[in-house]
Amino acid sequence: MDRLESLRVFCQVVELNSFSRAAEQLELSNASITNHIASLERHFGVRLLNRTTRKLSLTDDGHRCYQRAQRLLGDMIELEDTLQGSRATPQGVLRIDVPTVISRIYLAPALSRFTARYPDLTLRVNVSDRMVDMVEGRGDVWMRIGELKDSSMVARRVYQTKNICCAAPDFLRRHGIPATPQDLTRFQCLSFIHPSTGQNVPWTFSKGKQQIEWTPQTSISINHAESLIHAASSGAGIVQLLSLSLNPAIRSGLLTPVLTDWSTAGPPVSVLYHHSHQLSAKIRVFVDFVTELFAEIDLAD
Structure with a gap:
């Protein structure tokens, strides 16, 4: 049996923590996966995996084998890429x-x-x-x-995401622009409900040595970021979310950032x-x- 292929199978079993998932990933039968592992154990004369009906774990020898096999397989892939030109044409x-x-x-x-x-x-x-x-x-x-x-x-x-406060341009024209986080108490704000806790996520602000955490008292809270952005874009209030979600609405002009000098890293x-x-x-x-x-x-x- 090809020992390099057996090492590849072994690494897949370890990374997926399952014989059956490795068989599915590699498009092999469960019996073939078992044979590859048994072949390696016979060749090295050691047990590589502890197997029960519920648990799969590496032995000390298995851990050493896995670490070396990773490097060996990586070197082989690099060699194949270099000689076959697959760097230019991944397949x-x-x-x-x-x-x-x-x-x-x-x-x-x-x-x-x-x-x-x-x-x-x-x-x-x-x-x-x-x-x-x-x-x-x-x-x-x-x-x-x-x-x-x-x-x-x-x-x-x-x-690197940022926590950004935004509102619709029309909302800011009608209600003004907050200059500090403390000013937000005078504005309608929109809260994001954390999907795990069911609680409104606090807003965070940072400027120099000043660190502020504040949870808006709001009449609108939504557990879906995209819906919250739509609400803010329609003029419902100021929202704080990650730049990852807000970027398209900001670039299109639907939302305008405020308190940008108080933004915190997300x-x-x-x-x-x-x-x-x-x-x-x-x-x-x-x-x-x-x-x-x-x-x-x-x-x-």
């Missing part, structure tokens, strides 16, 4: 997992540019706001909003992939494309 299926707001506003409108550059790639994009452990899902590359805790992934930050946007995939041509070109895409946003801000 195959690229599975992407992305939050709704990023897909709708940024990624989906740009996919035609990406596929025009790389016509030999087939994209399978999963759009979801269900934040599951990335090893549980099928995918090659993930985009995430927020601070990252999973050290087993390679991550590149591509965008969560970052990152693109992630497994260590063993870091030199893959299809991963590399997608990560570079996303970095370029969000750099364009920064230039427009």
